[in-house]
Amino acid sequence: MRSAASRQARKQARKGSRPSLSLDGEEGEEVTARGQAEEMVRLMRRSIQLHEFKERIQWDEDLHPESAAVERVGISGVDSKEEERVVRKWIEEFLDA
Numbered sequence: 001m002r003s004a005a006s007r008q009a010r011k012q013a014r015k016g017s018r019p020s021l022s023l024d025g026e027e028g029e030e031v032t033a034r035g036q037a038e039e040m041v042r043l044m045r046r047s048i049q050l051h052e053f054k055e056r057i058q059w060d061e062d063l064h065p066e067s068a069a070v071e072r073v074g075i076s077g078v079d080s081k082e083e084e085r086v087v088r089k090w091i092e093e094f095l096d097a
Contacts, residue, residue: 053065
């Protein structure tokens with residue numbers, strides 16, 4: 001059975017050198033909407049590469065998983081007035097597909 005210290009060390013190794021963020025802004029970093037969006041983009045791109053393209057890469061020699069994921073997931077810069085319009089448009093497009 002692994003000790004708590006061993007589990008914590010493995011968890012830190014998986015995280016790499018990225019600083020962890022908390023809601024109260026520990027480690028001197030403020031949690032922002034932009035920062036959260038960037039983290040979501042990173043996670044979504046990784047998910048696409050690991051799960052969706054896992055089998056496709058074996059038969060599709062033209063597929064570049066990293067660039068395909070970048071094309072599919074990104075951040076749109078919007079101000080607060082545009083936000084509702086952009087989100088509404090995205091939802092409508094998603095539901096129509």
